[in-house]
Amino acid sequence: MHELKLMDVQKKYKDKEAVRKFNYSFTNGVYGLLGENGAGKTTLMRLICGRLKNQPDFNKTANYNV
16 A cells, blocks of 8 residues: 655745645555645645645655655
8 A cells, every 4th residue: 555644834035925835645545636726736746746836844755756
């Protein structure tokens, strides 16, 4: 079984928090992100995929390549 564990994921743009202390463990399956415009869905996906530089305390662990 594969797992992607996100712990205390945060991202700020100047004084705007795009993602605030996100914690979740993803296991095998299909997931969707739902939320209002500006909720941080795209920012979270970009952090997971490595498309954005993360905050210094960003911690992503996985037992496989994303």
